[in-house]
Amino acid sequence: MTQIDLTGRTVLVTGGAQGLGEGMARAMADSGGRIVVADLQDEAGATLAKSLGEQHGFVHLDVTDDASWTAAVAETVERFGALDVVVNNAGVEVTQLLVDTEPDDVRRMLEINLLGTMLGIKHAFRAMRPGGPAGRGGAVINVSSVAATIAFPAIAGYSATKSGVDRLTRVAAMESGKLGYGVRVNCVYPGLVPTAMGQKLAVETAGLGLFESPEAAVGAVVELTPSGRLGEVADIADAVTFLASDAARFVNGAGLPVDGGMGM
Template sequence: MTSYDLTGRKALVTGGARGLGAGMAEALAKAGAAVAIGDVTEDVGKQTAQALRDAGATAEFVALDVTDEASWAEAIPNVVNALGGLDLVVNNAGVEITSLIVDLDPADIRKMLDVNVLGTALGLKHAFRAMRPGGAAGNGGGVINISSVAATIAFPGISGYSATKSAIDRLTRVAAAESGKLGYGVRVNCIYPGLTPTVMGNQLAADCAAIGLFPSPEAAAQAVAELTPQGRLGQVDDMADAVVFLASDAAKFITGAGLPVDGGMGM
């Protein structure tokens, strides 16, 4: 059986300063990968990278605004230089802004499009350029995009978020097809995390209550748990373990796939 050992791999996790991204970075490091934390939040990002180093991992912080082409163009060479290569990009950075459709703010939709869709698209672009033959790293590798169970279900209050996370699913599949067709040697997959009580997940529950969909944040979270066959919310390590699997040689013949990590909620 192929193991999930990532020794010698070099990974970039966007939005890696906190929440799911920090958990994914930690799991990749525990599996043996060297990890770069890419984030706009420099102080927290540096603390996260330092915590990984304190635990014995190779980890660096790289300033990265995923919505900015120039930021990507600067960050990728910095990662390659700092880690000695690049084998994996986890496009995790994302934002969620809750709203009823009748109250949608165009600025909120544009922000989610910029971070969730454009940010992922630019991540794919620069990952491909670095990892394909002749690139700065040039040994192929993998990209894991973080979609959401919101891409597979209809849940009130998250129409804009659902739309952008659905777009990530389509980006994943087209990118996988292009990589294979053009011989890049880069596998591209995504995961659909279920609701997880991170800062973002807790804020979503609070916002759903604030706009009148549920009597309280606790009731919103309970409603999600009741829609989930496993009867609970997700945990950060549930999502992180899935990323490690898709990054490993155990998934070497998997590309263009979306892996639900939602306790069955989106089935």
């Protein structure tokens, strides 16, 4: 039985300075991976990378900017001599009713959640495919959301972008296979986790009058979840670590729910 072991793998995690991204970085470092924290938050990202150990690192990355991706991947390969796994985790959620849709908010979610993931796949493929600067294949894990599989009020734009991440994942897996890139592409659908983003959603949906209180909003999510609890950062991080490892070597083009059954 193959163990969950990332020894010898260089892993770039976007939005890695906090929240789910930080948890993923720590879990994959614990599994032997060499972690590159990629984020706009330079101080927090560099501090996290330092706390993981001297073999890890930080790169500045704006996931919506093609040139920023080019620079971040080039720096990663130059410093560590490899790029084996890219985790497209960076994302943003704006809570609003459809009748209150603000186009700029939707554009922001589209740019970060969807375009950012697409650019991550682009640059992962270019680096990992035969003839690329890393050139030995690898894995891409995209972070979608249970919001892509359920109908929850006030997150239409977020749900739409995360549904797009699901479709993008499957097309990318097919392209990689057909073109012989040797890169597996999968995604996870995290359930609600009480990170800053998850807490913000509870507060804001209550503020819109959809629930009596933030606690009631959380209770409604738990009630919809067969496992009877919110997710934990470690739940999501462990799933991503599995998909990055050889234990998932024949898992490709898949979406893995990590939501306690909420989206079934």
